[in-house]
Amino acid sequence: MARRVLLLCFCLCYGCTGGQGPARQSRPWERREAAPSSALLGDEHYERLQSHLGAVRALSRRYWHLVACKVWQEDCEEKEEEEEKEAAAAAAEEAGGGGQVVLERRGWSLPIMSEIVSSWYCSFGRCCATGDCRVTNNITGLELDLSSRLHGQHLAKDVVLKAIQGFLETPQPEKALSLSFHGWSGTGKNFVARLIAEHLYRDGLKSDCAKVFISLFHFPHSKYVDIYKVQLAKQISETVQLCEQSLFIFDEAEKLHVDLLDALKPYVDHYDSIDTVDYRRSIFLFLSNTGGNIINEVALDFWQAGRSREEITMEYLEKHLRTELLEGTAEGYARNHLLEDNLIDFLVPFLPLEYRHVKLCARDAFLARGLPFTEEALDEVARMMVFVPKEEKLFSAQGCKSVSQRINYFLP
Ligand SMILES: *[C@@H]1O[C@H](CO)[C@@H](O)[C@H](O)[C@H]1NC(C)=O
Numbered sequence: 001m002a003r004r005v006l007l008l009c010f011c012l013c014y015g016c017t018g019g020q021g022p023a024r025q026s027r028p029w030e031r032r033e034a035a036p037s038s039a040l041l042g043d044e045h046y047e048r049l050q051s052h053l054g055a056v057r058a059l060s061r062r063y064w065h066l067v068a069c070k071v072w073q074e075d076c077e078e079k080e081e082e083e084e085k086e087a088a089a090a091a092a093e094e095a096g097g098g099g100q101v102v103l104e105r106r107g108w109s110l111p112i113m114s115e116i117v118s119s120w121y122c123s124f125g126r127c128c129a130t131g132d133c134r135v136t137n138n139i140t141g142l143e144l145d146l147s148s149r150l151h152g153q154h155l156a157k158d159v160v161l162k163a164i165q166g167f168l169e170t171p172q173p174e175k176a177l178s179l180s181f182h183g184w185s186g187t188g189k190n191f192v193a194r195l196i197a198e199h200l201y202r203d204g205l206k207s208d209c210a211k212v213f214i215s216l217f218h219f220p221h222s223k224y225v226d227i228y229k230v231q232l233a234k235q236i237s238e239t240v241q242l243c244e245q246s247l248f249i250f251d252e253a254e255k256l257h258v259d260l261l262d263a264l265k266p267y268v269d270h271y272d273s274i275d276t277v278d279y280r281r282s283i284f285l286f287l288s289n290t291g292g293n294i295i296n297e298v299a300l301d302f303w304q305a306g307r308s309r310e311e312i313t314m315e316y317l318e319k320h321l322r323t324e325l326l327e328g329t330a331e332g333y334a335r336n337h338l339l340e341d342n343l344i345d346f347l348v349p350f351l352p353l354e355y356r357h358v359k360l361c362a363r364d365a366f367l368a369r370g371l372p373f374t375e376e377a378l379d380e381v382a383r384m385m386v387f388v389p390k391e392e393k394l395f396s397a398q399g400c401k402s403v404s405q406r407i408n409y410f411l412p
Pocket of ligand 1: 136140141142144
């Protein structure tokens with residue numbers, strides 16, 4: 001907790017000094033005197049600065065909300081928001097005259113900052129002294145969790161496990177591993193990405209070696225794509241230098257600018273060695289909704305033919321999915337780019353979830369909180385979801401999304 005607050009301070013501070021700060025030696029609280037005071041600025045400047053800082057503050061709140069709730073799916077309590085507000089306020093104070101710079105780089109503030117802090121943190125010998133950053137690579141644990149906590153995804157479970165296990169057991173991989181997750185929202189893409197992080201690193205997604213990028217958050221403005229490109233490359237290369245094994249997760253990958261995908265290529269590709277750093281021990285996960293419709297169509301076809309969804313084979317579904325991604329609508333354009341260049345090692349389809357799967361998610365949510373539940377309560381939670389298509393009412397439109405919040409209605 002304290003570390004995350006510290007990260008935030010560092011971030012905004014770094015953003016304003018444009019990278020000139022003595023990141024390794026100095027601590028955030030020591031930098032305060034260095035920031036220009038508002039007294040040095042004219043009234044007009046001061047007002048403009050005030051509005052910039054407001055935006056920075058709102059942004060940091062949005063960031064934490066996104067990451068903590070959406071990706072980690074934990075730490076969503078109010079008190080965290082309070083702490084974050086304080087931290088943001090303190091950091092904004094420090095941000096001084098560099099408001100414009102902070103704003104333009106805002107999507108990047110956090111990643112940049114966390115890499116600096118990790119160097120600082122690691123200089124105390126607490127994480128990377130051994131060079132492993134607490135890599136755990138617990139395949140048994142991953143398999144166990146995929147089997148017991150991921151519902152209705154026999155294909156995703158198999159592919160992910162095989163791909164990750166095979167990769168980790170290869171002494172000298174030829175290239176980084178890249179998996180492309182496809183499916184409707186709420187079907188488990190984020191969940192699986194989180195499980196992978198948790199079983200590969202002791203600190204899970206909070207590890208310095210696991211980085212999450214959310215397209216519309218980290219790369220919101222296409223006019224800044226050139227800046228984003230440089231920053232992304234820098235971020236990847238520094239993480240890889242710090243970590244023996246890195247994990248990069250790109251959420252909303254369908255919204256990644258095509259230039260950013262190009263920037264990623266050298267790291268994911270076979271031969272292009274860009275510098276002396278070895279990128280082949282990295283894992284890239286691309287999460288997107290693209291192709292979700294074709295996956296759902298296949299699942300619906302099987303159901304209508306009276307066949308069990310477990311009979312859907314990877315060969316059959318992948319053929320349809322690949323065709324859709326390569327020849328489909330404009331929606332899939334950005335994604336196809338990686339696929340076209342054969343940079344994706346495995347397509348991972350996530351099937352739409354049925355009523356019984358939503359009930360299992362509800363059960364897990366009760367169990368996770370140590371709460372008693374009845375079959376009726378599980379049914380009630382599942383009935384709160386919207387099911388499609390209109391006639392069949394077979395698949396949950398939101399998958400298991402927000403199921404864990406919905407059980408709040410059933411608390412005593
Ligand atoms: C791997 O994960 C399983 C299940 O989470 C756990 O019981 C086991 O102790 C872990 N093994 C190691 C070596 O951490």
